[in-house]
Amino acid sequence: MKKQLSKAHEKYLKRLKKDKIIVIFWQIALFVCFLGIWQLLADTGVIDPFFFSSPSRIAVTIVDLFANGNLLLHIWTSLYETILGFIIAVLLGLIIAVMLWWSEKLRKILEPYLIILNSLPKIALGPMIIFWVGSGTSATVVMSVLICIVITIISMLNAFISCDKDKILLMKSMRANKFQILFKLVLPNALPEFVSVLKINVGMAWVGTVMGEYLSSKAGLGYLINYGSQMLKLDIVMTSITLLCVLAGGMYGLVSLLEKRQQK
Amino acid sequence: MDKFLEFKNVTYFYQTKTSEIHALDKLTFAVDEFQFASLVGPSGCGKTTVLSLTAGLLEASEGEILLDQKPITKNDPRIGYMFQRDHLFEWRSIWQNITLGLELQHKNKDQQKLSLAENLLKKYDLYGFKNKKPHELSGGMRQRVALIRTLVLEPALLLLDEPFSALDFQTRLKVCDDVYDIIKSEKKTALLVTHDISEAISMSDRIIILTKRPAHTRTIIDLNLEGNTPLEKREANDFGKHFEMIWRNLSSEETIIKSP
Ligand SMILES: Nc1ncnc2c1ncn2[C@@H]1O[C@H](COP(=O)(O)OP(=O)(O)O)[C@@H](O)[C@H]1O
Numbered sequence: 001m002k003k004q005l006s007k008a009h010e011k012y013l014k015r016l017k018k019d020k021i022i023v024i025f026w027q028i029a030l031f032v033c034f035l036g037i038w039q040l041l042a043d044t045g046v047i048d049p050f051f052f053s054s055p056s057r058i059a060v061t062i063v064d065l066f067a068n069g070n071l072l073l074h075i076w077t078s079l080y081e082t083i084l085g086f087i088i089a090v091l092l093g094l095i096i097a098v099m100l101w102w103s104e105k106l107r108k109i110l111e112p113y114l115i116i117l118n119s120l121p122k123i124a125l126g127p128m129i130i131f132w133v134g135s136g137t138s139a140t141v142v143m144s145v146l147i148c149i150v151i152t153i154i155s156m157l158n159a160f161i162s163c164d165k166d167k168i169l170l171m172k173s174m175r176a177n178k179f180q181i182l183f184k185l186v187l188p189n190a191l192p193e194f195v196s197v198l199k200i201n202v203g204m205a206w207v208g209t210v211m212g213e214y215l216s217s218k219a220g221l222g223y224l225i226n227y228g229s230q231m232l233k234l235d236i237v238m239t240s241i242t243l244l245c246v247l248a249g250g251m252y253g254l255v256s257l258l259e260k261r262q263q264k
Numbered sequence: 265m266d267k268f269l270e271f272k273n274v275t276y277f278y279q280t281k282t283s284e285i286h287a288l289d290k291l292t293f294a295v296d297e298f299q300f301a302s303l304v305g306p307s308g309c310g311k312t313t314v315l316s317l318t319a320g321l322l323e324a325s326e327g328e329i330l331l332d333q334k335p336i337t338k339n340d341p342r343i344g345y346m347f348q349r350d351h352l353f354e355w356r357s358i359w360q361n362i363t364l365g366l367e368l369q370h371k372n373k374d375q376q377k378l379s380l381a382e383n384l385l386k387k388y389d390l391y392g393f394k395n396k397k398p399h400e401l402s403g404g405m406r407q408r409v410a411l412i413r414t415l416v417l418e419p420a421l422l423l424l425d426e427p428f429s430a431l432d433f434q435t436r437l438k439v440c441d442d443v444y445d446i447i448k449s450e451k452k453t454a455l456l457v458t459h460d461i462s463e464a465i466s467m468s469d470r471i472i473i474l475t476k477r478p479a480h481t482r483t484i485i486d487l488n489l490e491g492n493t494p495l496e497k498r499e500a501n502d503f504g505k506h507f508e509m510i511w512r513n514l515s516s517e518e519t520i521i522k523s524p
């Protein structure tokens with residue numbers, strides 16, 4: 001009986017594995033097909049490679065930009081700005097959310113401002129940011145922070161507030177003080193929400209970086225896109241977009257890894 | 265026997281935006297030391313309020329609550345509270361859950377308390393699950409862990425707010441037996457809130473029947489059924505008689521039946 005069960009289980013595991021392989025196969029196949037068709041259409045002149053670029057032209061552009069010595073600088077600049085904006089927004093947002101959780105009065109006072117800030121398109125502040133903090137990296141980081149922080153505050157605050165009231169009473173009945181309730185209950189309880197905020201913020205931070213670099217910068221992938229489009233070097237634009245895909249995907253992957261570790 | 269917990273004309277109002285809710289009205293009752301007492305009453309009549317007041321989570325609007333002849337204070341260490349749901353923290357292991365209270369009171373280095381925790385786990389067949397997470401345990405086991413978490417703080421009086429109502433019937437009978445055994449053998453005084461009359465009769469030495477809201481005492485019944493466990497007491501001769509009487513007390517709001 002037991003042997004049969006394990007056999008069935010083995011079969012089930014095999015099927016799972018097989019399904020996974022099929023999924024990965026199609027993911028790769030789709031990617032290769034996409035590149036192949038793109039290349040084919042460009043080579044046969046169905047689409048104008050000047051406007052649509054092509055995989056081979058992107059490859060050449062990457063090598064070219066790399067050889068000129070500034071591609072790594074652009075990548076590094078954008079990556080640095082994004083990660084810095086991401087970290088500042090998450091930490092600051094978390095601290096503010098904790099403060100708002102702590103004081104219900106403060107929360108009520110600031111509620112309308114949070115709502116306005118949340119619905120305001122942050123790009124509108126762009127020109128002002130440049131006046132306030134100057135152009136370049138600092139403006140870009142501020143833009144990233146602005147875009148990420150409001151959603152961080154709102155999501156985390158909601159997670160804190162929705163902590164089970166009875167669990168808080170339980171803590172109180174065991175004579176916990178407010179610090180202990182925060183650190184031993186409310187914060188760990190909000191960990192899943194925190195991970196999903198991180199995931200959202202990866203995307204948001206990149207939006208902020210590219211916007212900031214459009215507005216004013218001397219380096220970065222957003223700068224390259226801007227430069228490429230103005231010089232009508234659309235290969236450079238497409239190359240930058242491709243690199244953005246890879247970087248943002250990579251960052252998202254790192255956060256997912258964190259999530260998997262947390263679930264263990 | 266001495267009165268251990270005493271409510272004297274306790275009145276309580278909840279304040280809300282739209283109204284004042286009169287939850288308890290001159291409620292008076294007592295629980296003796298080492299007694300297992302149950303509070304029964306219509307849903308929403310104020311049973312949980314009684315426990316919250318006893319635990320010092322709320323403050324009485326009027327009246328007096330005495331613990332061992334003295335007015336209760338906020339956060340009295342002699343009181344342990346067990347809730348309807350087990351409220352185990354999923355991110356903590358079983359061991360970390362049962363030592364939560366010690367941690368909060370900075371007693372988690374106290375060897376004597378730690379060995380008490382360890383012994384309770386062993387005694388109630390949970391030692392093997394020490395390092396497991398709550399979701400790996402059954403509902404009945406989780407409820408036992410919740411009880412041990414309360415017992416580790418060595419309260420003299422246990423407040424139990426419908427702790428079995430989330431369990432299915434079979435498990436409930438078993439966990440009732442377990443909890444009864446634990447509370448009796450650890451020599452605790454207990455005040456149980458339940459809406460299940462059979463449960464109240466099978467576990468209690470005293471049953472306090474409350475009226476509908478605002479709650480005051482309708483009747484107090486002292487029981488002494490044959491049998492050593494709740495399961496055995498369910499078979500006792502007088503079980504049906506008591507059930508009948510409490511049932512009538514709860515369903516009629518007018519007639520007051522004197523305790524035997
Ligand atoms: N925090 C609160 N604010 C306002 N009203 C409350 C609150 N808690 C309970 N009540 C009201 O007080 C009454 C008694 O509640 P409770 O003690 O929980 O009843 P029971 O436990 O007997 O079901 C109910 O009518 C309930 O709606």
Ligand SMILES: [Mg+2]
Pocket residue numbers: 311312
């Ligand atoms: Mg209740």
